[in-house]
Amino acid sequence: MSQYLIPFNKPYCSGKELEYIREAIQDGKISGDGAFTRKCTELFTSRYGFKKVLLTTSCTDALEMASLLIGIKTGDEVIMPSYTFVSTANPFVLRGATIKFIDSRPDHPNLNEMLIEELITDRTKAIVPVHYAGVGCDMNEIKRIATKHRLFVVEDAAQCVDSYYDGMPLGSLGDIGAFSFHETKNVICGEGGMITVNNPDFAERAEVIREKGTNRSKFFRGEVDKYGWVDVGSSYLLSDLNAAYLFAQLEIIEEIQSKRLQLWNRYYSNLKNNEEGAFEIHDIPVLCTNNAHMFYIVFNDTKIKDAVITALKSQGILAVFHYLSLHKSEFYKNLHDGRELPYADFYSDHLLRLPLYYELELTEIDLICDIILTTLNQFI
Numbered sequence: 001m002s003q004y005l006i007p008f009n010k011p012y013c014s015g016k017e018l019e020y021i022r023e024a025i026q027d028g029k030i031s032g033d034g035a036f037t038r039k040c041t042e043l044f045t046s047r048y049g050f051k052k053v054l055l056t057t058s059c060t061d062a063l064e065m066a067s068l069l070i071g072i073k074t075g076d077e078v079i080m081p082s083y084t085f086v087s088t089a090n091p092f093v094l095r096g097a098t099i100k101f102i103d104s105r106p107d108h109p110n111l112n113e114m115l116i117e118e119l120i121t122d123r124t125k126a127i128v129p130v131h132y133a134g135v136g137c138d139m140n141e142i143k144r145i146a147t148k149h150r151l152f153v154v155e156d157a158a159q160c161v162d163s164y165y166d167g168m169p170l171g172s173l174g175d176i177g178a179f180s181f182h183e184t185k186n187v188i189c190g191e192g193g194m195i196t197v198n199n200p201d202f203a204e205r206a207e208v209i210r211e212k213g214t215n216r217s218k219f220f221r222g223e224v225d226k227y228g229w230v231d232v233g234s235s236y237l238l239s240d241l242n243a244a245y246l247f248a249q250l251e252i253i254e255e256i257q258s259k260r261l262q263l264w265n266r267y268y269s270n271l272k273n274n275e276e277g278a279f280e281i282h283d284i285p286v287l288c289t290n291n292a293h294m295f296y297i298v299f300n301d302t303k304i305k306d307a308v309i310t311a312l313k314s315q316g317i318l319a320v321f322h323y324l325s326l327h328k329s330e331f332y333k334n335l336h337d338g339r340e341l342p343y344a345d346f347y348s349d350h351l352l353r354l355p356l357y358y359e360l361e362l363t364e365i366d367l368i369c370d371i372i373l374t375t376l377n378q379f380i
Helices: 017-027 035-048 059-069 086-093 139-149 200-210 216-220 240-250 253-274 302-314 342-350 362-377
Strands: 053-056 077-081 098-102 108-111 124-127 152-156 176-180 193-197 295-299 351-354
Touching: 017 035, 017 240, 035 053, 035 240, 053 059, 053 200, 059 086, 059 152, 059 176, 059 193, 059 200, 077 086, 077 108, 086 098, 124 139, 139 152, 193 200, 200 216, 240 253, 253 295, 253 362, 295 302, 295 342, 302 342, 302 351, 302 362, 342 351
Parallel strands: 077 098, 077 124, 124 152, 152 176
Antiparallel strands: 053 193, 176 193, 295 351
């Protein structure tokens, strides 16, 4: 039970999750690749047109699979934003890569695509765009650069279910995409993820890596008469119990998305014209859609941000900051090449996320906004 009257996040249960989990148990198949895993996979494939979908234990594991698939090795360089979660970097660091962190855009926490080419060397292997808040990076430009320099593109689409760029679903534009179904995401199963394999060269090997380096998937389809160890890999399959929970969410994804967008728009209409120079709300770029994963505001002054956090908390409302710049992290600061990344640092210090979850009420959003605006009056 949360200590807050309005928590930052509250996991949603549609009502059929327990029914489907019970069904999976009764079917006698609760490990990976059971009936509900197949149902989820088929839904993602038919709804979004992903070429190959594999459920995984987390988005982090999906990115670890991506690192293996594109052949990351010691000495390779990977370009990614500093303003992201450590899960974006760890899968590549584990394979020996050097991370070349790139700054965010001045108008959005997404990576600044105009800075990519100056970081490319003969050791660069991949670009890893992170679509912050489910809003797409400039994938047309990123793909142009990647094609020109023969680089792989791995989309960290952790926050991007049901979000599009230039008419295409995020996670389908790079060679590989990685999604999260953590309890803070739009559709959830507690812990879980998905890899979308868009480059056909990786489709067969992705199954092997996900199945501990074996060709067991082929065996279960009757394509081979026995299976064995054929490659490197690990145990990345999502339990069918988690998949059962996820499928209950996916069945009503349109309802979930409609409610989240209603909540997001209420925040926007309450706050957009009341910024008074104290904070900014980033508009959705022309080619992007908004999946209402997150509503955040960016304060110009950290004192005002801290005052808002305190005021909200005094009323039992939890609003939270987000990432700390990875290039300044305790682990990587001595490995970073020393470049200043001012916008990544700015978002680390000035960005505040507001509560957003399915069961949040419009009246509660109005209360949150009133507290924010009342607090601002103390500084005007």
